[in-house]
Amino acid sequence: MRVRDLLDVLECRVEAGAAGLDNEVKGGYASDLLSDVMAHAGEGDVWVTVQAHQNVVAVATLVSLACVVVAGGVECEPEAARRAEEEGIPLLRSRLPAFEVVGRLYVAGIRARPGAD
Amino acid sequence: MRLECRVTGGDFQAAGEAAAKLKRTLRQVGIDAETGRRAAIVAYEAEMNIVIHALRGVLSVEISPECIEILANDEGPGIPDIPLAMQEGYSTAPEHIREMGFGAGLGLPNMKRYSDEFRIESVVGRGTSVRMVIKIASKGSQT
Numbered sequence: 330m331r332v333r334d335l336l337d338v339l340e341c342r343v344e345a346g347a348a349g350l351d352n353e354v355k356g357g358y359a360s361d362l363l364s365d366v367m368a369h370a371g372e373g374d375v376w377v378t379v380q381a382h383q384n385v386v387a388v389a390t391l392v393s394l395a396c397v398v399v400a401g402g403v404e405c406e407p408e409a410a411r412r413a414e415e416e417g418i419p420l421l422r423s424r425l426p427a428f429e430v431v432g433r434l435y436v437a438g439i440r441a442r443p444g445a446d
Numbered sequence: 447m448r449l450e451c452r453v454t455g456g457d458f459q460a461a462g463e464a465a466a467k468l469k470r471t472l473r474q475v476g477i478d479a480e481t482g483r484r485a486a487i488v489a490y491e492a493e494m495n496i497v498i499h500a501l502r503g504v505l506s507v508e509i510s511p512e513c514i515e516i517l518a519n520d521e522g523p524g525i526p527d528i529p530l531a532m533q534e535g536y537s538t539a540p541e542h543i544r545e546m547g548f549g550a551g552l553g554l555p556n557m558k559r560y561s562d563e564f565r566i567e568s569v570v571g572r573g574t575s576v577r578m579v580i581k582i583a584s585k586g587s588q589t
């Protein structure tokens with residue numbers, strides 16, 4: 330599954346980083362704590378969060394995530410979008426609450442990766 | 447090969463740039479993705495601790511064929527009780543920083559977990575230095 334396949338599933342908009350829409354989605358992780366994501370998310374994961382500032386993009390880039398989904402209709406900060414564009418990491422924004430986003434990802438076959446401990 | 451980046455306390459705009467630069471450099475010199483990821487994680491946590499908890503510091507990295515050595519030295523308040531600071535969940539980050547998703551108290555445990563060697567020293571009222579080494583997996587061996 331590619332990032333672009335998530336757009337309809339999550340009814341979301343691409344805020345920035347469209348260059349990465351063909352990234353393969355290998356798993357998923359949900360958290361609003363940056364160090365927690367650092368420790369447990371894996372390369373190629375979709376990250377669901379309600380944080381929408383530029384440090385989110387920095388973390389996503391460092392751990393080579395597939396994309397970031399900002400849930401709950403939270404506005405993305407302009408600096409986050411700028412950075413996502415620069416790094417080519419898709420920053421997606423969904424009006425759906427985080428719970429619903431994760432549920433739909435699960436139904437679409439995305440799982441937490443084994444060993445995300 | 448050597449890399450050095452200044453890190454400024456409180457500067458959340460530039461935060462993460464030192465770690466990002468390290469990750470790019472490691473990719474350019476052909477370090478495997480997993481080793482690069484570990485180095486980026488520990489460098490980022492060290493960098494953010496300077497941004498969040500200290501006044502200013504320097505992140506320096508030495509890359510050799512065998513290992514990546516990362517030093518984070520800062521001027522700042524120091525850490526009075528290191529074993530306590532090393533515990534998962536312990537954080538003194540103020541509320542406005544927690545709201546950004548920092549302050550889980552996982553940074554130091556992450557640094558220890560993702561590095562092969564980890565040492566932290568601190569003088570209260572002076573500053574903190576962290577040294578981490580990540581071994582570069584030679585072909586055929588497994589981490």
Ligand SMILES: Nc1ncnc2c1ncn2[C@@H]1O[C@H](COP(=O)(O)OP(=O)(O)OP(=O)(O)O)[C@@H](O)[C@H]1O
Binds near residue numbers: 499500520525531539
């Ligand atoms: N460079 C430093 N200077 C002063 N105090 C520090 C420094 N690094 C860590 N500390 C102290 O150790 C505590 C634990 O650090 P740790 O990185 O594990 O968690 P955190 O930075 O609070 O949260 P997180 O890293 O999960 O965002 C900090 O809250 C702080 O009190």
Ligand SMILES: [Mg+2]
Binds near residue numbers: 491494554
């Ligand atoms: Mg920290």
